[in-house]
Amino acid sequence: MRDTQRSDLGAAVFVLVLGLVAAWQAAVIPTTPLYAQVGPKAIPYLIAAGLIALGIGLVAAALRGGWSHDLEDMQGAPRTNWRALSLLLAGLLANIALIVPFGFTVAATVQFTLVAAAFGSTAHARNVVIAFIVSLGAYALFVKALGVNIGAGVIEALVFGDPG
Amino acid sequence: METLSGLAMGFGHALTLTNLGWALLGCFLGTAIGVLPGIGPALTIALLLPITFSVPATGAFILFCGVFYGAMYGGSTTSILLNTPGESGSIITSLEGAKMAKNGRAGPALATAAIGSFVAGTVGTIGIAFLGPVVVELALKLGPAEYFCLMVLCFVTVSAVLGGSALRGLTSLFFGLLLGLVGIDLQTGQPRLTFGIPELLDGVNVVLVAVALFAVGETLYLAWRYVEGKQEVLPVGSIMMSKTDWKRSFWPWVRGAGIGFPFGVMPAGGTEMPTMLSYYMERKLTKPEHQKEFGTTGAIEGVAGPEAANNAAAAGILVPMLTLGLPTSATAAIMLSAFQSYGIQPGPLLFTSQAELVWTLIASLFIANVMLVVLNLPLVGLWARILTIPQPQLYAGILVFATIGTYGISNSVVDLFLLYGIGIIAMFMRRFDFPVAPVVIGMILGPMAEQALRQAMTISQGDWSVFVTRPISLAILLVAVAALVGPRLYGAWVRRMAA
Numbered sequence: 001m002r003d004t005q006r007s008d009l010g011a012a013v014f015v016l017v018l019g020l021v022a023a024w025q026a027a028v029i030p031t032t033p034l035y036a037q038v039g040p041k042a043i044p045y046l047i048a049a050g051l052i053a054l055g056i057g058l059v060a061a062a063l064r065g066g067w068s069h070d071l072e073d074m075q076g077a078p079r080t081n082w083r084a085l086s087l088l089l090a091g092l093l094a095n096i097a098l099i100v101p102f103g104f105t106v107a108a109t110v111q112f113t114l115v116a117a118a119f120g121s122t123a124h125a126r127n128v129v130i131a132f133i134v135s136l137g138a139y140a141l142f143v144k145a146l147g148v149n150i151g152a153g154v155i156e157a158l159v160f161g162d163p164g
Numbered sequence: 165m166e167t168l169s170g171l172a173m174g175f176g177h178a179l180t181l182t183n184l185g186w187a188l189l190g191c192f193l194g195t196a197i198g199v200l201p202g203i204g205p206a207l208t209i210a211l212l213l214p215i216t217f218s219v220p221a222t223g224a225f226i227l228f229c230g231v232f233y234g235a236m237y238g239g240s241t242t243s244i245l246l247n248t249p250g251e252s253g254s255i256i257t258s259l260e261g262a263k264m265a266k267n268g269r270a271g272p273a274l275a276t277a278a279i280g281s282f283v284a285g286t287v288g289t290i291g292i293a294f295l296g297p298v299v300v301e302l303a304l305k306l307g308p309a310e311y312f313c314l315m316v317l318c319f320v321t322v323s324a325v326l327g328g329s330a331l332r333g334l335t336s337l338f339f340g341l342l343l344g345l346v347g348i349d350l351q352t353g354q355p356r357l358t359f360g361i362p363e364l365l366d367g368v369n370v371v372l373v374a375v376a377l378f379a380v381g382e383t384l385y386l387a388w389r390y391v392e393g394k395q396e397v398l399p400v401g402s403i404m405m406s407k408t409d410w411k412r413s414f415w416p417w418v419r420g421a422g423i424g425f426p427f428g429v430m431p432a433g434g435t436e437m438p439t440m441l442s443y444y445m446e447r448k449l450t451k452p453e454h455q456k457e458f459g460t461t462g463a464i465e466g467v468a469g470p471e472a473a474n475n476a477a478a479a480g481i482l483v484p485m486l487t488l489g490l491p492t493s494a495t496a497a498i499m500l501s502a503f504q505s506y507g508i509q510p511g512p513l514l515f516t517s518q519a520e521l522v523w524t525l526i527a528s529l530f531i532a533n534v535m536l537v538v539l540n541l542p543l544v545g546l547w548a549r550i551l552t553i554p555q556p557q558l559y560a561g562i563l564v565f566a567t568i569g570t571y572g573i574s575n576s577v578v579d580l581f582l583l584y585g586i587g588i589i590a591m592f593m594r595r596f597d598f599p600v601a602p603v604v605i606g607m608i609l610g611p612m613a614e615q616a617l618r619q620a621m622t623i624s625q626g627d628w629s630v631f632v633t634r635p636i637s638l639a640i641l642l643v644a645v646a647a648l649v650g651p652r653l654y655g656a657w658v659r660r661m662a663a
Contacts, residue, residue, distance in 0.1 A: 011596045015335055022342055025357040029349075038618045040349040044356055047341045054335045061331060071597050077389055084387040091560075092380075092584045095567055096577060108567060112560040115383075120392040121556035134561050138568050147218040148572035 004074065008066035009059065016055030022048035087118035103153005108135035166297050174523030177222065178531055186223045187528050190230020191535045197231070198238020199547045201248050202382055203562055205235035206494040206604065209502070210374035211569040216505045222521055224506075226528040228499055229482075233285060233532045236475050237540050240277035241547050244270055244467070245398050253435030253474040256443045260458065260466030262398075267461045271403035274544050276413045276464055277471040279405075282537040284421035284472035288479025289529040291425050292486070296515065296526075299487040303512035308619035309630045313640040315613040318490050320644045321430075323602040330648070332598045339589075340606025343368050350611075351618060363578040370501045372570050373607055374494070376583050377600045379566040381590020383559050388591065397551045400544055412454065413468040416446050420472030427473075428480020434493070435477045442473035479529070486522060487512060490609070494601040497608045 026044035061067060068074055091114030098107035112131030113124060121127055139156060142148040152160065177183065197208045209228050216224050242248060243258030244265050257277065264273040306314070323333035346357045347367030358364040405413070420442045427438040446465040447458050457463035484490040489510035491497035503510045508518060515522050540547070570583045593600060624630035632638045 008596065011592065014592075018339070018342070022357070025359065029354055029356050038621045040352045040354045040356060043614045043617070044345055047338055047345065050338045051335070051342065054331060054338060057331050058335065067329065067332075068596065073595075073597070078391045080388055081390045084390040085384070088384060088387045091563070092587075096580050096584070099567075099571065099580070100577060104568060104571065108564045111567065112564055115560035115563050116556040118387050119390060119556035119559055121554070127557070127560070130557060131560065131564075135564055138564055142214070142568050142572055146212070146214045146572075148214045148568075149575065150568065150572050151575050 002066070002069065004068035005062060005066035008068050009062040012055060012058030012062045015051060015058055019048055019051030019053075019055050022051055084118045084120070087114055091115045091118065099153075103156055104139055104150055105132070105135045105155040106153060108138070167293050170297075170519065170523040171293055171527060173520065174525070174527030175530075177520060177524040178226070178527035183223060183226050183524070183528065184531065186226040187230045187532050188535055190227040191234045191532050191539055192230075193227075194231035194234020195238040195241075195536065195539060195547060196234075196550060198235035199241050199550045200238075200553070200558065201242055201246065201551075202386070202559070204239075204378065204495070205232050206374055206498055207378040207566075208235070209495060209498050210371045210378075211565060213371050213498070213502060213505065214569075214572060216502055221506045221508065221518075222524050224502065225499070225521065225525050226532075228502065229525060229529055230532045230535075232478065232495055232499075233475075233529065234536055236285075236478050237278060237281050237536045238547065239474075240281070240467075240471050241274060241540075241544070242551065244273045244277065245400070245548055246395060246551055247398075248395070253439055253478070254471075255436065256439040256470040257467055257474070259443065260462045260464075263460070263462030264464065264467065265398040265462070268399075268401060269462065269464075270398050271401040271544075272405045272409050272464060273462070273467050274400065275403045275405045275541060276409065276417075276468045278537055278540040278544075280413065280417040280420065280468045280472040281475040282533055283417040284424060284474075284476040285479055285533040285536075286530065287418075287421040288425050288428070288476040289526065289533065291429075291476075292479060292482055292529070293526050295429065295483055296487050296522075299483060300512045300515045303488055306512075306636065307634075308616045308623065309634055310637045310640065312613055312616040312620055313631060313637040313644070314488065314490065315609055315616065317640050317644040317647070318484075318492060318609065319602075319606065319613075320648050322434075322492055322605050323599070325647050325651070329597070330652075332596070333602055336593065336598045336600065337602040337606040340603035341610040343373060343603070344607040344610035350615070361578065363574075363576055366574075368582065368607075369570075369573050369579070370498060370604070370608060371573060372579055372583055373586060374498055374604060375566045375570050376586035377590045377593075377603060378494075379562050380583060380587025381594060381600070383563060384587055384591035385594040386559065388595070395555070397548060400548050403541060403544055409464055412450075412464050415449075416442070416465045416469035417472045419445065419449075420469040420474075421476040424473035424476030424478075425480045428477035428492075429483045430480075435474050438473040438477045439470040442469040445469065482529075485510070486514060486525075489514070489612070491605055494604040497604045501608050 022044065026041055026048050029041050029044060091111040094114060095107045095111040098110060109128060109131040112134060113127045116127045117124065136159065139150065143150055193208065194205065197203050208231050239254040240257050243254040244261035247258055247262035261273045264270065319337055323337035324330035346364055348365055349356050355365055423442050424438040443466055446469040447455065450463065450465050454463055458466055481493050481496050484492055485496040485500060489500065491500045500510055570579050573579055590600060620630055631641060
C-alpha cells in the first residue's frame with residue numbers, strides 16, 4: 001500500500017466516523033410531542049445516512065488505489081514543514097489560553113509573533129511591535145467602527161479607558 | 165418597463181453621498197483583498213457581517229457588492245504580477261498574463277484585464293437588471309415543493325458537477341448540511357446535534373465557519389507545505405495599451421462577457437469553466453501570427469477574454485441569489501446570510517417587498533464598475549505594492565483578523581476551539597482535495613431546504629409523492645439526477661466506444 005493510499009484511507013474513515021457520530025446525535029434528539037409531518041429527526045438521519053454512504057464510497061475508492069497520487073498539488077509537493085506547522089498551532093493555542101485572562105490585544109500579539117516566526121521571519125522584536133499595532137488597530141476597527149463587543153483586556157482598558 | 169423605472173429609482177438612491185461612500189469603500193477594500201493572495205471576498209464579507217447590526221441594509225449591501233466586484237478586479241493583478249492566482253477564476257488569467265509580465269508587458273495585461281472586467285461587469289449588470297424581473301415572474305409560480313427541488317438541484321450542481329470528484333464534492337456538501345443542523349430546531353424547539361454543549365444551542369455561526377475554512381485552514385495548509393523563499397513581484401511598467409492591443413482585446417472582451425454571464429446565472433455557479441472556455445476559444449479564433457504568442461510571450465487575447473468571462477460570471481451569480489434566494493458560490497451564500505440577519509427573506513418576493521433595496525443595489529453595481537476601472541488603472545502601482553507585504557506578516561495579520569472576527573461573535577472561547585478545529589479539518593480538506601465552497605453553501609441553504617421540505621409535506625399532508633407528481637418539481641428533480649449521473653454515463657459510453 002502506498003503512503004498516499006494509506007492517508008486517503010484515513011480521510012475516508014474520518015468521513016465514515018463523522019457519519020456515525022451524526023447518526024448517534026440524530027438518535028438522541030428528543031422525540032417531540034408536537035405534531036409534525038416531518039419531525040426534527042428525519043433530516044438529521046437522512047444527512048447521517050448520506051455521510052455514512054459517502055464514507056463507504058470513499059473507503060472503497062481508497063482501497064482501489066486512492067486518489068491523492070493523481071492530485072496536481074501532490075506532484076513534487078515539499079515535505080511536511082513540522083517546524084512551521086507546530087509554531088502556527090502554538091500560536092493558535094496561545095491565543096486560546098491568553099484571550100480570557102489578558103484580553104484580545106495581548107493574545108493576538110503573541111499569536112501574531114508566533115505565526116510570523118512559523119513562516120520564517122526572524123525579526124522577532126520587530127514583529128512584536130508590528131503585532132501590537134496590528135492587533136490594537138484591529139480591536140479599534142471592530143469595536144469602534146463595526147460596533148462589535150469584544151470586552152476590554154489589560155491593554156485595551158489602558159488605551160481606550162474602561163469597558164463601556 | 166419595470167427595469168427602467170426600477171433603475172431610475174435605484175440610481176436616485178445610489179447616488180447619495182453616503183451610498184457613494186459605501187460603494188467607494190467597498191471597491192477599495194475589495195480590490196485590496198483581491199490583490200492579497202490567500203484571502204477572498206467570501207472571507208472579507210464574513211468578517212464585515214457585524215456591520216449589519218449598525219448600518220442600514222442598503223449601505224451594507226452596497227459595501228458587500230463593492231467588495232465582491234472589487235475582488236474580481238484585484239484578483240487579476242495578483243495572477244499577472246505574481247503568477248499565483250488569487251482566486252479560482254483567475255487561474256486562467258495567470259497563464260498568459262504572467263507570461264506577458266515576464267516579457268515586460270505587465271502594464272497592457274493589467275489594463276486589458278481592468279477594462280475587460282469593466283465591459284463584462286457592465287454587460288453582466290445589465291443582464292441582472294433585465295433578467296431579474298423575468299426570473300422573479302417565473303419564480304412566483306413556485307410552491308415549497310418546487311423550491312425544495314430547486315435547492316436539491318443547486319446542491320447537486322455546486323458539489324457534484326464542478327470540481328475533481330462527485331464523491332468528494334458531495335462529502336463537503338453533507339459536512340456543510342451537518343453543520344447547518346446544529347442548534348435548536350425552529351419548528352419544534354428541540355436541540356439537535358449540540359452534544360449537550362449550551363453554546364451550540366444557537367447553532368454554528370456562519371462567520372466562524374467561513375473564517376475557519378478560508379483563513380485558518382488555508383494558512384495551516386500553507387504552513388504544512390511551507391518552503392522559505394521570496395516571491396518575485398514583476399514590474400508593472402506603463403499601462404498604456406497600443407492601438408493593436410485595443411483591437412486585439414475588443415472582441416475577446418465581448419465574447420468573454422457573453423460566455424461568462426450565462427454560466428454565472430445557471431445554478432452550477434463557478435467561474436472556472438467559463439474562463440477556460442473563453443481561453444480556448446480565443447486561442448482558436450485569433451489570427452495565426454498571434455497564435456504563437458499563446459504560451460510563449462503571452463497573448464493579450466488570453467488575458468482579455470477569460471478576465472471578462474470571470475467578471476460576467478460573477479455578476480451572473482447574483483441573479484439566482486437575488487431572484488430565487490439560491491447561492492451558487494461561497495460569497496453569495498454569505499451575502500444571503502446577511503439578508504437573513506436583516507430579517508429579509510431572500511427569494512422572488514425580494515423584488516417586490518424590497519424593491520428599493522434591490523434596485524439601489526443593481527444601480528450601485530454599475531457605479532462600482534465605473535469606480536473600479538478608475539481606481540484600478542491609475543492606482544495599479546499602489547495595488548502592486550500591496551503584493552510586497554512579506555508572507556510571514558501577511559498570514560499572521562490574516563489570523564489576527566480571523567480571531568477577532570470570530571471572538572467578537574459571542575466572546576466565547578468555545579467559538580475559538582470550533583474555529584481552530586474546523587480550520588484543521590479545512591487543512592485536511594485542502595490536502596485531500598475536498599472543495600470548501602459546498603460546505604458554506606450546504607450550511608446556509610440546508611436549513612432553508614429543510615424548511616421548504618417540511619412546508620411542502622404539511623401542505624401535502626405527509627404525501628411524499630408531491631415531489632414527483634407536480635410537473636415542475638419533477639422536471640427539476642430530473643435535471644438534478646441528469647446532472648449527477650449524466651457525466652458518468654457519458655464517460656462510460658465514451659470508454660465503451662473507445663474499447
